[in-house]
Amino acid sequence: MYLLEEKIYFWLLCIIPVLVLLFIFLSYWRYRAQRKYAEKHMLSHLIPDRSWFKPILKLVTISVGILFLVIALVNLKAGTKIETVKREGVDIVFAVDISKSMLAEDIAPSRLEKSQQLVTQIINNLASDRIGLIAYAGSAVPQLPITTDYSSAKMFLQSMNTDLVSSQGTAIAEAIQLAESYYSEDTEASKVLVIISDGEDHEGEALDYAEAAAENGIRIITIGVGTEKGGTIPIKRNGIVREFKKDRDGNTVITRLNSETLEEIASVGNGGLYRWYSNR
Template sequence: MIWENSSYLWFLLLLPVLYALYYWFRLQQRKKREKLFDDRLINQLRKNFWSTGDKVRMFSILAALLFFIIALAGPKIGTEVREIQRSGLNIMVALDLSRSMNAEDVRPSRLDKAKFEVNRLVNRLAGDRIGLIVFSGEAYVQAPITTDYSALRLFLDVANTDQMPVPGSNFQSAMERAIEVFDSVERQNASNVLLFIGDGENHGPDYDETLDQLTERGVTVFTVGIGTTEGGPIPIYDEQGRMTGYHRDRQSNTVTTRLEENTMRRIANSGGGEFYAIRSGSDNIEPFFARLDELERGEFSSQEYADYENRYQILLMIGLILFVIGLFFPDHLNRNSDN
């Protein structure tokens, strides 16, 4: 037996206190009667009083309180064995953290919008495993693939462009990290999905061969392009979060970053997935959620656990019966007096 709210059991200590108060009250009443009346008159006045009934009423009330307190504590008795099966997809999110993701042609910024959409994705998951790769000139596994969505949100929240030691965008490195992650997990007939999020600007080596390796492993690659074709400058902020200017090239010209939609679309087509464009703050990746529902989900784990059944209802019913007895049980009997 276990208790849901065992702290309520401390109220059981009140029962002997209540009984002691009752006993003291009866004793005081008897002493007052003895001072005012003699025994013969007391017996005559209390001729129909039934002391046994009075005791039954008292002990019924105390017993009712006993059962009420125990029911309030929530006793759980016995076990019910349940089997839980966890199934879902293997999803890796590759998020571009190059400084061009700070551009604000998509409000509030490309990166903030990307993180918002990934959070929406996490909120929709139920049993799927998800991980996070961040990349710029190099790629790193920010969060290993997991079903701990709270941890994933934490890693996503702290991701920013300042943490990346190498500038630029290296798509090949991000895809290589994805291959490593998918090779390290047991697939168990679950579909593997890579969600590639960025503005499409690649400054690394050719990634076609690496992309082919992903598809050969059965990974479906979806891409999300964030930005506009008109593009925008890349703001620079100081430590206090105040904008101090824009990034400039060696000729002191303001750098304009644009969405390379064709690049992101080609990656999705080669990876067997779809391309989604986010060109404004109101755009979203809702169609991607629908595609996930079409993919095959595998069984990750099967777990049996014992669950105790709550039995407070029985105790509560017994307590109610005893309480009614305590209220209505007679403590007087009609006795015919001899004439």
């Protein structure tokens, strides 16, 4: 690290080009004056000690001296300094729903894959903000603590699948509770929790936890992935759809976006609801 305390003294360096111009002018004037009294071949006999080297050496010495004098006056300092900097950014935790209903393909390629694409796009637009990842279905599990390592975040994000959590459901309440442990109490950064889900909350306690989180300064934003019309849940083997999920009565399950739940959570969480319908 370099520090210049008195940069105004750099103006003294302008003396050097002035001296060079003055030297050229005086040398030319002296040469013209000498030629008035003798021919060029006679000057070496009349002035045997005449030399161009000495005046040039004197000019260079004076210029270097001025340069070092200026460096001394500006007080150049070099070294390192340890300084504590308080970061004021945003700590964002993404809670991604990985329940079986997220396999529905009413949004191509699927709700889960579209959610991963969306979070990746958001991460790509971040600069110095910190991010964390949570996956949840019937329970919530931490995937990545708060970090600025965006590459690791995207790697963990792409590895999320519906087999990470054995118990099925949509434990939004538990995801909110887990997210609260991600944030540091002494941080000055804004706290944001982004919940990405189809909104099928089977616990019913999400609103209470969202309200408590908002009281702790956490803003909750919900993103609804899916359509109101809904879609079936494919069961694949080796990438090929073999059948569709059925209920206990043998009827094909149709899963739909429950935007009302997500909207209520966002409302008490001082955030907003964003619906993701696009199939692009």
